[in-house]
Amino acid sequence: MSIDWIAFLTVFIAALSGTLVVVTLYASGVRLLVAAGRVPVVIPAEFTDAITVYTKSEIRQAEKRAAKAAKKNPLSPLQKNIARFGAYACFGLCAAVVLFGIYLIVPALHGG
Structure with missing residues (x-):
């Protein structure tokens, strides 16, 4: 039995980069939400x-x-609205990445 190390490394890098993307988007969303004046x-x-x-x-x-x-908060109302929109965009992208990961994992969703 032989291990395909290139495939193993590819899966490892994909999992690590996916995790980094999700965590970064979520943290950015929370940071922008706080900047918009919505302190949790x-x-x-x-x-x-x-x-x-x-x-x-x-x-x-x-x-x-x-x-x-x-x-x-030193931001103007327009800047707060932009930050709030950016936060919601980050949360939406985070959800999209998670849903795409589920799509890739479940073979019935993509005919694999």
């Missing part, structure tokens, strides 16, 4: 003692800090 404040769910649970006052303080940071 997530209200934590209550879990076991292993996870920090924030009180309602701590959540309000975090929301106040996020609102204060949004007021300091």
Whole structure:
């Protein structure tokens, strides 16, 4: 039994580059969304003692800090809209890359 090392290397490079593309697009989308003034404040769910649970006052303080940071944003409204559009475009491209990967993996989708 022999291993086709060129094919192995091709699959490895394709997987690595696909991962880098998806992570970069998602991170860029989050960064542009924050630049557009949409600071992601997530209200934590209550879990076991292993996870920090924030009180309602701590959540309000975090929301106040996020609102204060949004007021300091030096971008004009047009620049914020462009950044928001860019974020949505990055998320859309990220989804397209994932769907293309699923298309390549499932043989029934492309007749392989």
